[in-house]
Amino acid sequence: MRNSSISRRAAGCALFAVALTALAGGCSDAGPPSSGASAQEFTIWDPYPQFDNSSDWVKLLTKCGTDAGVTVKRTGFDTTDLTTKALLAAQQGNSPDVLIVDNPVVSTLAEAGVLTTTDDTKVDTATIEPNLLAAGQLDGKTYGVPIGANTLALYYNKKVLDAAKVDPTTIKDWASLTAALAKVKAVGKKGITFSAIGTEEGSFQFLPWFWGSGAGLTQLDSPQAVSALTLWTDWLKNGYAPNSVINNTQTTSWQEFASGAYAFAENGTWQLANAKKTGFEYGIIPIPSSTGGTAPAPTGGEFVTAPVRDDTGRYATSAKLIACLTSSDNAYTTDTTLSYIAATDAVQGKQVAANPDLKVWVDAVKAAKGRTSDNLGTKYPKISEPLWGAFQAALSGGKSPQDALKAAQTTAAASTK
Amino acid sequence: MRRALTTVAGLVLTAAMLFPVYWMINVSFTKDTDMRADPPHLFPSDGTLEGYRAVLDQQLPYLGTSLLVGLGTVAVTLALAAPAGYSLAKLRPRGGGVLSFILLIAQMIPGIIMAMGFYAIYLRAGILNSVAGLILADSTIAVPFGVLIFAAFMSGIPEELTNAALIDGASRWRTFVSVILPVSRNAIVTVSLFAFLWAWSDFVFAATLDGGGEHQPITLGIYHYIGNNNQQWNAIMATAVVASIPATLLLILAQRYVAAGVTAGAVKD
Amino acid sequence: MIYLGAFYAYPLYRNLDLSLRSYTVRSFVHGGAPFAGLDNYRTVFADPTFWPALTRTVVFTVVCLAFQFSIGMALALFFRRHFPLSATLRAVFLVPWLLPLIVSASSWSWMLNSESGVVNAALRALGAGPVNWLTDPRWALVSVIIANIWIGIPFNLVVLYSGLQAVPPEIHEAAALDGASGWQRFRWVTFPLLRPVSAITILLGLVYTLKVFDIIWIMTRGGPADASTTLATWSYRLGFGSLLPRFGPGAAVGNLLIVMALVCGLVYIRVQRGQAR
Known part of the structure; x- marks a missing residue:
């Protein structure tokens, strides 16, 4: 403060410039090898922040580490943060040894060169169901192992259906489902709730109808696709589904169902535990396709992956950790904790034996399909975004299903060229 | 009588303002099955304490960290912003306009981009996942604000006041400490308040820079209830309620102090 | 200055760099993104989302600022009269700021929910039809504006209140003795003295409003069908909102916002100069 303002400013500017160049220069360096993890400490990142150190999940991680002869440092991140975080860490050469991410992110990270293939790490994927593994495959290479899977089905409220005299077993196709909704509405109850929010979550919920119509993701404006979207818009128009679906997340939609007023809810495997808490009798049927x-x-659910590290010697231990996490016994425990369906036939059988209710989910998972499958890979996000734009526009009344999907196809085609 | 009426009006206004907060409290007591009841329940008559049980079991250590981060941020912000605002307002360095400009632009950078930049710096500096690092990062939100506010308030201080001190032979620094600072108490309180509030409610920096830390602030504690497929809203809201109680008390105390200070000053004049 | 350099210039530089190169996720991690000049900006301008988003940004900002400032000013004047509990109530007014945005924004979307929201329940009780606050393209922007005004009031209140405290009461008394009415005193005495503080409040409010994205994102995700997408949420969606980050265009939109703030900053400095003279 005592110096004249001019010299102070000059000094400041010089420092400013130095700081700037140092940082800019530092940015283009490859960065020093990570010193954060000692040879014996292995880092694991997962998207399960709801589990703290006393949970079975963290205990399992610790145990797998002990078995592999290392200590495990685990961090749980919010799932939306994890992608950015993984990319940033990779940019700075600070990736974790084992990274557990949501399956559609795998192809993005693989494309970014962040992940090793299972060939590099020698992880065995032979027992994994091929339709589940497909979400982690890109150009013939596999980038991870599914820890379990979940998918969508229709929950129904038995009391509401009884009141409307609807037998859930007769619902085999779209026509019978819509007829059931009409009956439910006629007795003054609410029909179906789902999530059509303008994010990946909404696309996830729309896809069973989209695929169930026979449409494919490479042609968003096919007549089949239009029929799927028309199904949704008609439900809204006729009052079979509430207007709030346009802004519902899957949690919100579940809360609507849990209030007991709705006949059906499209929701995931993970709600099973909550379904028992609702206090009313519920059942589950698979989502019907258009013609039966x-x-x-x-498919939903996470993949266990091994990010690229400078020290390739660590891969052997990472592979041991991955094998431990996805081994039959441990996968059974983990999937039960997460309320997921296992990724291998053997463990699925074990789950059904322990809990026959899971049968419908195992069937649904067997019929399920990865979003990034069909070698769409990183093209999928570029298709999904116009797709959710389309159903948002159609449901909120801005455009007809036909026009909305046509616009979406134009955008998707342009960006995936 | 009029004063009483004014108080009533104040209470009504406050109630209107706080209705969303009340709604949050209401939800924090609501059972999962009643959350989307139609029509909504105005009172959690058939409520649950599940959310609070979860929070009190798991969240208390986070509160301490948040408090530490909040107070640390206030200290750093004041130490940096008050002198800077003073020099901007009173010493009028050449390029002062440019500097205010940079400060303004600085405010525009999206938090997440800042966080990404810090991540790289912090990793090299080895202060990732530390409370000190988080304080430093949080102060970057408040410092430009602080400088601009101090500059705006201090430019209103009459020149005669500082000139008198300077003529008495006090140095610039002395003048600043013993003349300027005491009369800028309002600005100090304002800036401290906001620095504290920002640090308290910051989410982006905490998630990016302290995501793996031993000591995490309360905003990250909320993540416990946001799973990747569903969220426990009563626990999330309960966390927010529990988190805001100590901070609210602190605010009320601070406001008391300010009000007292201001009246005392007025009497002395 | 070092502080400035390290903590502001670097992120700013990163943002510029991001916006001028054609980054893919691969080159984001491994470097070597080709320099693309203004291509990202061209992409952004050509996008059908751009102009509507710009219009909405302007509407959002102007409406929010107008209401936040006038309500904040009114409340500041109100709290200036010392009455029992005034200090406590003023502190309680700040509570909205204490809440993490995810919580306050969620509370709002809860209240405005078209099926089970309390606002629609109240409307029904008053005999009015329900409004699809968050799901009707005509109302979505209004809803996020209301929520944002609510969040911005405490800021305006606190800054303006402190500003008012700095106005010496003698001036007021003098004006009152001269027979000035309440409004005249405010208009001709208080307000001019409050000009520097008001200007900075509006300017900062502008900057914060321009970059608001969390509230909109949590309440509507910019939807339905972009009806509440502003430049800030669009930037976020491009960069982080989908599975495949598009950092380049995202950063370009962010920089356009910075330019907008810059222009307003220039106006501010002009005004300030005018005052100094």
Whole structure:
């Protein structure tokens, strides 16, 4: 303060410039090898912040570490943060040894060169169900192992259906479902709730209907696709589904169902534990396809992956950790904790034996399909975004299903060229 | 009588303002099955304490960290912003306009971009996942604000006041400490308040820079209830309620102090 | 200055760099993104989302500022009269600021929910039809504006109140003796003295409002079908909102926002100069 303002400013500017160049220069360096983890400490990142150190999940991680002869440092991140965090960490050469991420993110991270293939790490994927593994495959290479899977089905409220005299077993196709909704509405109850929010979550919920119509993601404006979207918009128009679906997350939609006023809810495997807490009798049927039969629903659930590290010697231990986490016994425990369906036939059998209610979910998972499958990979996000734009526009009344999907196809085609 | 009426009006206004907060409290007591009841329940008559049980079991250590981060941020912000605001307002350095400009632009950078930049710096500096690092990062939200506020308030201080001190032979620094600071108490309180509030409610920096830390602030504690497929809203809201109680008390105390200070000053004049 | 350099210039530089190169997720991690000049900006301008988003940004900002400032000023004047509990109530007014945005924004979307929201329940009780606050393209922007005004009031209140405290009471008394009415005193005495503080409040409010994204994002995700997308939420959606980050265009939109703030900053400095003279 005592110096004249001019010299102070000059000094400041010089420092400013130095700081700037140092940082800019530092940015282009590859960065020093990570010193954060000692040879014996292995880092694991997962998207399960709800589990703290006393949970079975963290105990399992610790145990797998002990078995592999290392200590495990685990951090749980919010799932939306984790992608950015993983990319940032990779940019700075500070990736974790084991990274557990949501399955559609795997292809993005693989494309970014962040993940090793299972060939590099020698992780065995032979027993994993191929339709589940497909979400982690890109150009013939596999980038991770599913820890379990979840998917969507229709929960129903038995009391509401009884009141409307609807037998859930007769719902086999769209026509019978819509007829059931009409009966429910006629007795003054609410029909169906789902999530059509303008994010990936909404696309996830729309896909069973989209695929169930016979449409494919490479042609968003096909007549089948239009029929799927028309199904949704008609439900809204006729009051079979509430207007709030346009802004519902899957949690919100579940809360609506849990209030007991709705006949059906499209929701995921993970709500099973909550369904028992609702206090009313519920049942589950698979999502029907347009002309009958089970519609392919998208697979959800996370993959265990091993990010690229400078020290390739660590891969052997990482592989041991991954094998431990996905081994039959441990997968059974983990999937039970997460309320997921296992990714291998053997463990699925074990789950059904322990809890026959899971049968419908195991079937649904077997019929399910990865969003990034069909070698769509990182094209999927570029298709999903116009898709959710389309159903948002159609449901809120801005555009007809036909026009909305046509616009979406134009955008998607332009960005995936 | 009029004063009483004014108080009533104040109470009504406050109630209107706080209705969303009341709604949050209401939800924090609500059972999962009643959350989307139609029509909504105005009172959690058939409520649950589940949310609070979860919070009190798990969240108390987070509160301490938040408090530490909040107070630390206030200290750092005041130490940096008050002198800077003073020099901007009174010493009028050349390029002062440019500097205010940079400060303004600085405010525009999206938090997440700042956080990404810090991540790289912090990793090299080795202060990732530390409370000190978080304080430093949080202060970056408040410092530009602080400087601009101090500059705006201090430019209103009459020149005669400082000139008198300077003529008496006090240095610039002395003048600043013993003349300027005492009369800028309002600005100090304002800036401290906001620095504290920002640090208290910051989410982006905490998530990016302290996501793996031993000591995490309360905003990250909320993550416990946001799973990747569903969220426990009563626990989330309960966390927010529990988190805001100590901070509210602190605010009320601070406001008392300010009000007292101001009246005392007025009497002396 | 070092502090400034390290903590502001670097992120700013990163943002510029991001916006001028054609980054893919791969080159984001491994470096070597080709320099693309203004391509990202061209992409952004050509996007059909751009102009509507710009219009909404302007509407959002102007409406929010007008209401926040006038309500904040009115409340500041109100609290200036010392009455029992005034200090406590003033402190309680700040509570909205204490809440993490995810919580306050969620509370609002809860209240405005078209099926089970308390606002619609109240409307029904008054005999009015329900409004699809968050799901009707005509109302979504209004809803987020209301929520944002609510969040911005404490800021305006506190800053303006402190500003009022700095106005010496003698001036007021003098004006009152001269027979000035309440409004005249405010208009001709208080307000001019409050000008520097008001200007900075509006300017800062502008900057904060321009970059608001969390509230909108949590309440509507910019939807339905972009009806409440502003430049800030759009920037976020491009950069982080989908599975495949598009950092380049995201950063470009962010920089456009910075330019907008810059223009307003220039106006501010002009005004300030005018005052100094």
